[in-house]
Amino acid sequence: MNTLPEPQTTRRLSLSALATKRMGQTVEVGIVPVLILLALYLPFAYFVIPEANVLHLSLFGINLIGQIMCFALLALALDLVWGYAGILSLGHGIFFGMGGYLMAIYLLNGAYAETHVLPDFMQYMGASDFPAVWKIFSRLDVTVLVTIAATALAAGIFGFVTFRSRINGVYLSIITQALTYALMLLLFINDVGLGGNNGMTGFTTLAGHRLADVSTQIGLAVCSSLLLVVAYVGVRFLARSSFGRALIAVRDDEARMRFLGYRTHTLKLFAWCLSAVLAALAGMLYVPQVGIVNPSIVSPQLSVEIAVWVAIGGRGTLIGAIVGAILINGLKFWLTAQLPAVWPFILAGVTLLIVVYTSNGVWGTLKGAGSADKGGRR
Amino acid sequence: MVNFRQIFLAIACSALLWAAHTQAATVSSAAATKRAMVLASFCAPDGDKAAALEQLVEVGISSDAQDRAWARQIVGAIRNGSLACSAHAHATLNGSPALDAIDLQPAAHAAVDTSDVPYVPSIVMMRKLVVASAEMDLFAPQQESRAAAARQIDKFFALLDPVVVTRAIRQERDPDTVTVLTLAMAKRGLNSSVKADRLAAIKAVAQVPSETARTALANFAAQDSVRADPDVLAAVQSAIRGIDTWLSFGRAMSILFSGLSYGGVLLLTALGLSIVFGLMGVINLAHGEFIMIGAYSTYLVERFMQAHLPGLFDAYIFVAIPVAFAICAICGMLLEFFVIRFLYRRPLETLLATWAVSIALIKLIQVLFGSQNVEFITPGFLNGGMQVAPAFFVTYNRVFAIALALLVFLATFALVRFTKLGLLMRATTQLRDMARCLGVPAERVDRIAFGLGAGLAGLAGVVLTQIASVNPSMGTGFVVDSFMVVVLGGAGSLAGTVVSSLALGEMNQFIEPFYGAVAAKVVVLLLIVLIIQKRPQGLFALKTRV
Numbered sequence: 001m002n003t004l005p006e007p008q009t010t011r012r013l014s015l016s017a018l019a020t021k022r023m024g025q026t027v028e029v030g031i032v033p034v035l036i037l038l039a040l041y042l043p044f045a046y047f048v049i050p051e052a053n054v055l056h057l058s059l060f061g062i063n064l065i066g067q068i069m070c071f072a073l074l075a076l077a078l079d080l081v082w083g084y085a086g087i088l089s090l091g092h093g094i095f096f097g098m099g100g101y102l103m104a105i106y107l108l109n110g111a112y113a114e115t116h117v118l119p120d121f122m123q124y125m126g127a128s129d130f131p132a133v134w135k136i137f138s139r140l141d142v143t144v145l146v147t148i149a150a151t152a153l154a155a156g157i158f159g160f161v162t163f164r165s166r167i168n169g170v171y172l173s174i175i176t177q178a179l180t181y182a183l184m185l186l187l188f189i190n191d192v193g194l195g196g197n198n199g200m201t202g203f204t205t206l207a208g209h210r211l212a213d214v215s216t217q218i219g220l221a222v223c224s225s226l227l228l229v230v231a232y233v234g235v236r237f238l239a240r241s242s243f244g245r246a247l248i249a250v251r252d253d254e255a256r257m258r259f260l261g262y263r264t265h266t267l268k269l270f271a272w273c274l275s276a277v278l279a280a281l282a283g284m285l286y287v288p289q290v291g292i293v294n295p296s297i298v299s300p301q302l303s304v305e306i307a308v309w310v311a312i313g314g315r316g317t318l319i320g321a322i323v324g325a326i327l328i329n330g331l332k333f334w335l336t337a338q339l340p341a342v343w344p345f346i347l348a349g350v351t352l353l354i355v356v357y358t359s360n361g362v363w364g365t366l367k368g369a370g371s372a373d374k375g376g377r378r
Numbered sequence: 379m380v381n382f383r384q385i386f387l388a389i390a391c392s393a394l395l396w397a398a399h400t401q402a403a404t405v406s407s408a409a410a411t412k413r414a415m416v417l418a419s420f421c422a423p424d425g426d427k428a429a430a431l432e433q434l435v436e437v438g439i440s441s442d443a444q445d446r447a448w449a450r451q452i453v454g455a456i457r458n459g460s461l462a463c464s465a466h467a468h469a470t471l472n473g474s475p476a477l478d479a480i481d482l483q484p485a486a487h488a489a490v491d492t493s494d495v496p497y498v499p500s501i502v503m504m505r506k507l508v509v510a511s512a513e514m515d516l517f518a519p520q521q522e523s524r525a526a527a528a529r530q531i532d533k534f535f536a537l538l539d540p541v542v543v544t545r546a547i548r549q550e551r552d553p554d555t556v557t558v559l560t561l562a563m564a565k566r567g568l569n570s571s572v573k574a575d576r577l578a579a580i581k582a583v584a585q586v587p588s589e590t591a592r593t594a595l596a597n598f599a600a601q602d603s604v605r606a607d608p609d610v611l612a613a614v615q616s617a618i619r620g621i622d623t624w625l626s627f628g629r630a631m632s633i634l635f636s637g638l639s640y641g642g643v644l645l646l647t648a649l650g651l652s653i654v655f656g657l658m659g660v661i662n663l664a665h666g667e668f669i670m671i672g673a674y675s676t677y678l679v680e681r682f683m684q685a686h687l688p689g690l691f692d693a694y695i696f697v698a699i700p701v702a703f704a705i706c707a708i709c710g711m712l713l714e715f716f717v718i719r720f721l722y723r724r725p726l727e728t729l730l731a732t733w734a735v736s737i738a739l740i741k742l743i744q745v746l747f748g749s750q751n752v753e754f755i756t757p758g759f760l761n762g763g764m765q766v767a768p769a770f771f772v773t774y775n776r777v778f779a780i781a782l783a784l785l786v787f788l789a790t791f792a793l794v795r796f797t798k799l800g801l802l803m804r805a806t807t808q809l810r811d812m813a814r815c816l817g818v819p820a821e822r823v824d825r826i827a828f829g830l831g832a833g834l835a836g837l838a839g840v841v842l843t844q845i846a847s848v849n850p851s852m853g854t855g856f857v858v859d860s861f862m863v864v865v866l867g868g869a870g871s872l873a874g875t876v877v878s879s880l881a882l883g884e885m886n887q888f889i890e891p892f893y894g895a896v897a898a899k900v901v902v903l904l905l906i907v908l909i910i911q912k913r914p915q916g917l918f919a920l921k922t923r924v
Contacts, residue, residue, distance in 0.1 A: 348738035
């Protein structure tokens with residue numbers, strides 16, 4: 001991004017536009033130690049604090065926190081493209097799913113090395129051994145690298161052709177939704193070799209640690225929280241850099257930025273690929289925690305829900321996305337257990353109220369930063 | 379012969395025998411002689427039972443209505459094993475009371491010999507009897523029983539009587555039945571040992587191309603005796619080639635037809651979506667749920683008509699059209715009033731808001747009606763279909779879908795093109811601010827257009843009750859496809875919507891036979907995404923100034 005021209009005046013202007021109230025800034029920075037403390041608290045809460053104490057967390061609770069952290073990371077990824085680049089992707093589940101499925105392949109490799117029993121779905125398909133390609137994913141570091149590369153490539157190809165032909169706004173949203181739908185249908189087919197309808201399960205170990213162990217599950221939850229912190233700090237840094245401000249300018253008036261000499265599609269493409277990689281990492285951490293991956297991970301439903309978390313929290317605020325994801329998913333886990341029939345109505349009601357009657361979600365409204373957004377075309 | 383006491387007794391016997399009995403009242407002596415002869419040859423201990431059966435069938439298809447009924451009853455009796463031959467070639471029908479087989483009058487007690495053993499047909503004889511009664515049914519006045527008889531004869535084609543069946547073919551008016559009978563005749567001819575008969579049969583089969591005809595010929599061609607004879611083999615092969623041409627033509631036609639009907643449904647769903655998108659730049663993710671509401675409105679109308687107006691039940695589908703339209707239009711206008719109008723400058727938020735509405739609506743219908751499929755009784759006139767060409771069967775429900783889609787499109791086109799409302803809608807679509815300056819009540823136009831779009835989706839729901847399963851989440855699958863139609867055709871363009879919905883429907887149906895339904899959807903979606911790269915505003919983008 002060194003090639004970007006950085007006119008001094010633009011910087012001053014953007015800085016003042018982005019200046020937030022001191023209060024808001026404190027919270028935005030404050031979430032970092034809070035999340036780190038939470039991560040440190042998790043093992044402590046399980047091993048040290050006695051069960052009778054209120055502060056004790058069951059393994060179920062810790063697992064839940066880990067999953068919610070993955071969703072928060074996913075929301076953060078979407079906020080980067082929606083809040084800053086104005087690209088509402090209704091297909092981030094694709095990247096989340098890519099990470100999840102590739103992780104599942106790695107985990108199945110580990111299970112096979114241990115038990116020498118092929119997964120059920122492969123036996124049904126009449127396979128006698130793992131496909132050769134799968135062997136690549138026998139090591140965790142390779143899997144992570146390949147996943148990052150594959151997601152970045154997939155996002156890059158889609159982003160390149162799409163941004164270059166200047167598809168944006170609602171069009172882009174429904175195309176990404178259609179792609180999500182297509183991928184889900186594809187994964188439903190048994191012949192694709194990824195477990196079809198039932199997906200993949202039966203994972204045993206992750207990098208030498210047994211998944212059934214308490215320490216592994218707590219470790220995964222801690223990792224999820226810490227990765228969220230790192231991603232938040234990184235994305236926030238990026239968003240406040242000249243790159244982030246250029247991105248905001250593209251969101252608000254792409255044509256003008258193009259006339260000013262910026263390569264707007266390159267800017268968008270970079271944000272898009274980064275966002276996709278973050279989503280894939282979230283998927284990689286999510287799958288070993290839930291212990292299964294199936295096509296519902298790329299259902300259009302989930303992808304829209306990600307956007308809803310961001311919208312409820314407030315897009316373009318980063319912290320809003322995290323808070324929105326944590327709030328809605330916490331509420332969802334709690335309410336679907338208590339009142340399963342009522343949950344969709346509550347989700348719909350909350351979404352409608354916040355989307356229709358606030359200008360930019362909970363955090364955006366609290367921060368009062370809506371003024372910069374109102375006129376913009378998003 | 380007339381005996382009133384006997385008539386009285388016979389009425390008391392049973393309702394089944396009533397018809398036979400009244401006819402028996404006027405049995406002439408000539409008829410009686412003929413009947414006696416037939417029975418005698420059947421009952422003769424060393425007689426040719428098959429030949430006797432042929433005579434019986436001949437009586438059964440004669441011009442005399444009483445004779446026909448008599449023969450039918452005798453054949454039925456033989457099949458039941460209730461016909462008993464006495465020693466002196468005289469037959470009776472066992473039962474209470476026992477009947478004389480000639481005139482079907484209760485037999486005089488003296489004539490009934492309880493030691494007479496009923497004739498029990500062998501398996502081969504049983505088949506012959508089945509064919510015999512089917513042959514008689516070929517001349518029945520009801521078309522259904524003739525068709526059923528033809529199928530029976532086709533099943534046991536080796537046993538049919540060519541003379542009788544040829545007569546039946548000459549008289550038959552229903553083309554399906556003629557085809558079945560011709561094929562049965564031809565299959566019998568193929569088994570003949572005379573070469574000329576075989577060649578004629580091959581020709582006859584080639585005249586009635588169908589899947590079964592092809593199988594019959596292919597089986598025939600595989601026989602050793604056929605392969606040894608070059609003339610017959612050549613004839614068979616050319617006949618098979620001819621049938622193949624017909625079949626592939628029929629298959630292409632039926633794919634075209636099902637693509638057309640799918641395209642019709644897509645047109646209905648996408649029309650409203652396209653108008654709303656063009657006018658307001660708003661994508662309504664709850665559009666699929668309007669389809670679902672339309673289908674459930676149809677369900678309510680169906681229930682109501684069944685309970686209160688059973689006489690007009692078949693017309694429920696026509697009653698449902700305005701009802702579903704009205705319900706969905708009202709729901710659409712309410713949605714516009716309470717949600718959409720607050721989000722005009724924020725189209726992406728509209729996506730989320732309408733999504734929220736859609737999950738709430740799905741859940742609501744689940745709570746009200748349950749989440750399982752709702753069963754519909756198809757109106758009589760939409761049941762079944764018509765064989766237009768070999769391997770090309772046109773079902774009436776799909777014809778209905780196409781016709782309704784066409785009518786609705788024409789109505790919408792007229793509305794947009796020739797009415798004042800349409801003028802205002804076009805003005806607002808092209809340049810909203812200018813239109814408002816000129817006094818167009820853009821807000822009201824938006825609301826009405828949104829209602830119209832929702833109503834059109836409701837009509838799609840009415841159609842879908844006849845060709846797809848109806849459940850609370852039925853809309854979600856369709857809505858992605860109709861978005862693609864809008865994206866491909868260009869927002870707000872009626873022509874684009876028609877072209878792209880038909881293209882999408884046809885593409886889906888053409889790919890499906892090769893790679894399966896799911897792959898077809900995936901390929902089509904990817905294809906659209908590619909086309910969009912070239913033409914981002916759709917194939918038929920309107921010239922607007924935003």
